[in-house]
Amino acid sequence: MGDALEGTPYRAVRVLGRGGMGEVVEAEHRALRKRVVVKLVRRALAHDPRFADRLQVEARALAAVSSPHVVAVLDLGQTPSGRPYFVMERLRGTTLGEELERRGPLPVAEAIDLVRQVLAGLAAAHRVGLVHRDVKLDNVFLCAPGAAPGGARVAKVLDFGVAKVLDGAVAEAAPGAEPSPSVPAPAYPTEAGLLVGTPRTASPEQAQCQPVDARADVYAVGLLMYTLVVGHGPFAHVEDALALLRAHVVEPPAPPSRYAAQRIPAALDRAVLKALAKRPEERFESAEAFAAALGRIGAELAEEDGSGGAARMPEAEAGWGPQSRAWFEARPEGSSGAGAGGGVAAGAGEAPVDARLFAGLTLASTVVFSVLAALVLRGMGVW
Template structure:
């Protein structure tokens, strides 16, 4: 009779197996799975890890429910400051109680003293992962995501909690109630809780956050409030709609100096081929103002973003994915005045009445047009021309399309000084407006002189050598030396 081999404790990283009773791997110090915490949560597999903690897929042994468990790394669990920050992260997420913020349900310690907390299991992907694949999101998809991020942060701010690390990696997208891009904001590990400010967990002048999204007051180690999160959401909006952050230097310190001193380039100027509306440029530039008082509130930013989208997307703000690669602004027609003397009938007319009403309206319109023409032109002898014989329109030949792709993708394609789009791009072969020039930052431009009748054109762009970075002036080096490192 065959018997199943008992499950041996296994390292989640190197897959080494150990005898019963061994808890951690001797090679890399990782927890051996399966592991049971406080007799309730069985750790099943590794989901992800960061600088402070490791996240595991787990199961509540009593309820049979799948959850996620974040465990503070062993060496940090012996530091009182890191332990308190970890506890505050769990407290912050659990106290806000908003549908767009990850729900934390339990907090405890392992048998060996490491702190852990239990949160809902999110089956989806981070916004950062989506951006690495899509590069740029159309306005129709980006706005509903950003609106949910704003609502989550508004709820946090109402509780006196400042996130301080808003970025694409901390926005999870899951499917919820038929909505494919339901937002969950995660990782309140460096959040600021105003009602616990007396604990002084952050050193004066310490730099907390991620360089691409940090407000100038965060960079300088100054006082931080909800407007720092507004700045981060402005930077996130910029990245979603252009594919690049507003500032990005050779290293983190160079990027932070740009947040302090450089003038932000409006998104529409960074990517003119995307046709982003001018109102969006103004809104994002305000959110990225150097002075906190010049930025809109989080609620105001969300409201203006929703209003902007409703004016530039068919049917108002949509929550489904856009079917076109980029939104096309809708031209607004001039307002039409309606005579107050015309009152619509209250009762629905019969079908016959509708037919007569339409016919009468057409006749009235013809009479009005005739009167206008008689006023504009002098009287002349009426001439009746014989109706020409109907002309049979030939069936148009099928349109031939040519696909232009590049390696790497995302190159701008232009012809005769006009931007046609970014690769991969389909063109109508009837357009003989070559040569077609492909350009991409950091690569030598390439030119295609002739397109085939149909099919696919593949272009490999040559990467240029990195430019030599001049040594910064002594004044900037002094500023860098004055910046204190992030203790977390």
């Protein structure tokens, strides 16, 4: 390919993706030899002020958000041929969509951790007056373990290309911190009556082309949480775009536990369904509130796993009836507290047996069997 960044401080290395409005390329700073990612307006649209405005709003919006869970913007400029561009940090890893396709549904605790990181990034955006409006698996990047201290995997929210700048938004700053830069409203705002976002993850108010606020992102994250633990969203059975939008507006979603192959805590069912409420005022009031609820659920799961007193039911037994579950989970009095099924090598669910009692019973049964055998042989005249 030709160097789309000729005449800038950056050298294009390879194309990472193309969309209707622009393209994304991996690039290298010519002097520093540092790899970055550059987003440019498509060549054919470079001189349309609407697209240049949209790209600049996205860049300035990202620059205004200070969070380790939102991709960082490093530079903003224009090529000599007139193509506006902005520069982002180069991330290593996969999108959540790719991760789900590779692994299938994620364990509940892991999914909660990743979704709370997404909510932290969105909360930072909401504080400066930005609503993402397109939160989905492919817009969340899961950084490779080596990219974070301690080897932890960090989730970062990407692509604020259709973000909504709320009217009258004022950037907030933590005490003692420098104020965040303000986010300018687009000079060419989205026309009324147009759907903004992706039908599969649109909130009911987006589906009806109504005004949105931060609770539209809460809805989208509810869909994200659902999909991560189940493997698909609540409306996976709907294919037609118009029918899908109608489902968001009127069809009650089933709880994740109905379709999941793993145990879903009742509290998580309730939290996800609250995030997916049709009316914004019935959802969590903010990304922080949703994250706090998930944090409590995650802490309860960690306590269960650590104490062993309420061990998780194996996935294969998730569909058992109440009596079978009660038998599986039962423990004899005076046991050490290890959950049922803890000793897999000895047989899941078996109660411990006293070794001396077992030996005595074995000896007694051997003596009885010997006496009976002797009597039988004597009766037959053999002995």
